Amino acid sequence: MPTEHIKVDALVVGGGIAGMQTALDLGDQGYQVALVERQSSIGGKMIDLSKVFPTLDCCSCITTPKMSATAHHDNINLLTYSEIESINRNGNGFTVQVTKKPRYVREDDCTGCRSCELVCPLEVSEDEHEFGRTSHRIVYVPFSTAVPQKAVVDIDNCIFCGKCIQACPSDAIDFTQQPEPVEIETRSIVLATGFETTPIDAKKEYGAGKLRNVISGMMMERLLAPTGPYGRVLRPSDGKMPASIAYVQCAGSRDQTLGVTYCSRVCCMYAIKQAMLLSGALPLAEITIYYMDIRTFGKGYEQFYQNAKAMGVEFLKGKVARITEDADQNPIVRVELIDEFGKTRVTERQHDLVVLSVGLLPGGNPQAKFGVPVGEDGFIQVPDYNVFPAVTSQPGIFVTGTALGPMDIVDSIMMAGAAASATASYLESSNGSGKEAQSQPERSVEYA
Amino acid sequence: MPEENVNKQAQAGQNPKDEEPRIGVYVCNCGGNIGDVVKCDMVAQTLGKLPNVTVAHSNMFMCSDPGQKMIADDIKEKGINRVVIGACSIFLHEQTFRRTLERAGLNPYLYYHVGLREQVSWVHHGTPKEATEKSIRMMAAGIAKARNMKPLEPVRLPAHRHALVIGGGVAGLRSALDLARRGLQVTLVEKSHYLGGRMAQWERVFPTNEEARPLLKRLIDQVLAEPNITIHTGAQVAGAKGYVGNYTVTIRQQPRGVRGTFPNEQGVMDVCPIKQRCEFNYGLSTRKAIYRPYKECVPEGLVIDWEHCTKCGECVQVAPEGMINLEEEAHEFTVEVGAVVLATGFQPYEPFYGEMGWKEYPEVITLPQLHRLLDDEGPSDGKFYWNGHPVRNVALIHCVGSRQVEGVHRAQMDGEVNNYCSRVCCTASLSMASLIRQKAPDAKIYEIYEDIRAYGRWHEDYYTRASKNNVTFLRYYAEEIPEVRRADEKAENPLLVKVRDHLTWGEEIEIPVDLVVLSVGMMPNPVQDLMEIFKVTPGSDRFLLEVHPKLRPVETAVNGVVLAGTAQGPMNIQESCAAASAAAAKVSALIEQAKVELEPYVAHVDPDQCQGSGECVKVCPQEEAIELKTFSENGRTFQRAVVTPANCNGCGVCVSVCPNRALDVQGWRLDEYEAMVEAIAADIPAWEGAA
């Protein structure tokens, strides 16, 4: 198997909003960039969201243009569905071994027409994008705004009936595809490996994922998204429109018992956002947010919170101790209203649907592969957090977005700019021996 | 005149020899995705009959290499000079085909893309005949547009590889450093006489607990080591001309009055008879009219406070010869820059008289003052003393000047309350609570808050630590402002804070304290002058406004003017540095190539049609994008609209109001649309299967 060689100035690992923006900010400055994303499309978590706070503009409207700008950029080489295998320091730069996982669909030939999807006889119900709430065929284009718009075969579930091969107008299906090794020679690396959300079953007090009508904030995003599974908000157990919805804040954050002591920073705002969207989608529903502190700290965020209050969303200060359910699977929330002097007042309230405002956990396990230290919280640790937040202790390796700790989209985009700038500074410095490579800006793709 | 040149540049793409359109038309089957519904062959055949269509093909996959080669060959061999393709979505392959044209030597804007898959075959499967007819009409529209299309060039402007950074706080310093390291020249203008901004005043910084000034000093040293950075302190922007890539900025620098440093600086300050409130210590101490802003300030050395100096000459007497010049004058100079970074920072909210006892009782101070008080280099050498007594009971009241509610809080001069959260004060207060605990292990500390917003990485640790440190938390609602009043004369503690605490079911509590600290929020530094000079606007919170909080968070609506740090809104140091660095990335991308390249989709005036009505100038939402200029020709003077492409964003508002049809947005001209509308509605040539 010939190894594809790519020579770039910077390798960006992770194609969420932070990674895309870093790649764009570097590419716009004339640097050659390779962006490696392990999923079959770029976009990260952001593409799954419904609308985004605080502007409430449609998330796809903001993400899709960034995704296509990334894909079409002259200076960005996009490798999706690819895993980083190893990294070796090589002089001032790095040699990175990457494996392009087989899609079983030739990327160059696939036009994203989905003819294959229409004929595939099998469905599996674990579309990551829909969070287990809908299904996809075995061969499928990840989602309608995926970049690249290329199908991928879920080979483990495939029965090789061959229908897709017949249906594909461009003969793109290829079951013989093998993993393809790619070697990237780069002068710098930016880690944009992002986050994961607290698993829904993390807390046994909250039903350990067994209560049907207790869902996560991310699932609610999908329910609210125009591209979501039902196109409206229905509760899982019986498809009923919920008339009373509760949010449990800090579900997985600021919680010693889970070992997550930090605040996840976005969940207050996304809960409020969802509450506002819900009051639009279900005008009669009552919405309660159980919280410890409402942390609407960003630009325009406090005003957003006040608007939600004015719209009638109920905010109740108290720690939710436990969630159970009644015979009709209605969740019952037990709240301890907190008292400084040791007293607690406990109430129980029944709702139709409970949303856990799950927190952000470190994703992508960057320390293992990239040798960058992480803090107690599991996010990447940097030596000069205040002034040089994007610069890791490994020369030539930078970090951005939620890989550095929970942050929202605005802060991720800012951090992306910061990482691009730090990388550019490094590339231009003697360590990065920048000038030399600038004189050969062409990307060289050679086959060994 | 530079404007004229710019305008000519923009039009350079217009074809001099109006060549006859030779249109190549291509219909993609998309492997049946289009072809199964739309009879692509028929579409191509029918369109081939239209005037100016030189070739018309259908193909299985236009985007494939053979498909693209077909286009390139037609361009080279058959002299095709316009291309219209009907294929999948414009968002998937428009760029692909534009590049095909470019590679074949044709201007990439002589291309029009018709979406036949997402917008025809996939939505009209049941009606293949109608879908085919629709395809013909849509393609005919594209052909009609193609006949009128003109080659376009991106607007290219020469740019100075030089950036101006306004504000020498941590954000401005960080921007300057990144820009310089990227190889750009940087001029940094700082209004005060020292670098570092507010950060220099903090005793320590969360979330790392580092000492602020050494941390700052490390950054300043790196900035000073950059040969590309020129720093002017005591300087402000007095005016600017130009636009992106090409600004001429006038800077006015106040004299320092003192040249360099010398050994007996203290002696010099001692003889000065004028005493002033020390701003650095927020009035907790005094300084002379000749003073040093703070101990390790950069640039080091004394400065003269001209506003209060009486020129008595006492200092000149004791200073070494020639070191002090009381007659030094302000001077002005200009710099030519390609882009501007606004990093003008914030000022702490100033409570009004009597607001929670402010100024009414000397025992009420602000959080910035507390920082100075607890600082080893501060006015009380870091001892937690007030009025000569150790402080035993202290209350920190959060959200003073932030999260205000209309009708409850007193509005600012502009009639608005500060309804935003200042983001740093919660953690800053908690961090001070820790420090107080260190300095006064037995003190009673109360944090009176609305919500504790310890949102950032490691911020929550301060909250938990405070709880462990026996800090008492009381929660109030914005509508019930805590009251601070004088205690009985005989009382042990001079003040009482009355608060309705919502952690204990709204019980009203009165706490006796020695000191009240108001955790004041942030307000932007007043930069009205800069807003006028650079045409940037503030948001409703008075901070400078970004174009789009998500898509373009550090850019302003003015191309070439970007924001860094707290000038844009409350931020902590890490966030200010990230923003500053992001601003540097934008500026680098913009001017690093010594030229600015902008989309050609800007307004264009047809000088033959323009009658100088000025309607366009009235409606244009951009600053200085279009203006009327007086010309004279053969003794006749007249006015014509002139576009400055660098300032035009192509919104086309002017196009709709021009009474003379003299305006168009290049690439999206009105006559093209008229031709398209006509083509869709017109009778189309008969095609097989139509009947």
Next chain:
Amino acid sequence: MSTETENRSAKILLLATLSGGYRGADMVGQGHMDYPPNTYILPVMSAAIFPPKFYIDAFNKGFDAITVMYSGTDSPYKGESEKTAEIINETYGKMKELNLDPRRLRLAAICTVCVRPFLEEVQRAEKLLEEIGSVPRPLTKPQAVPAQPAGTQGGIFHAN
């Protein structure tokens, strides 16, 4: 242009912004959702470029309903949405003078994933045309309207 209107099928013009409605229309296509083919979508950068005359001319040339699918407040252009709304309002005035049902022209904010709103707009226009039929061409003014000063007039087409 032919003046007989009876046999022509009604045509709907959709002017859709590239940052909004045009992407929305693509999304509808990706969902393979059917709508009638007498709809013609033209991409626009900014919907504010069209003067009232453009709309009137389009009605005169053969379109029976026009929907401007702009990006509303999500517009990347400062001032686009306000100006577009203003122009549409002005056009309503001119349509009235010509006895054109104002419902034939509509301004709708459609975003990139507005699948349902897009389809609703199309259906609304179709239903309207079923109800009121094609534009009777050529358009005529019911009575003389006082002439506006030359130059500032949006400019009504010349009937015959």
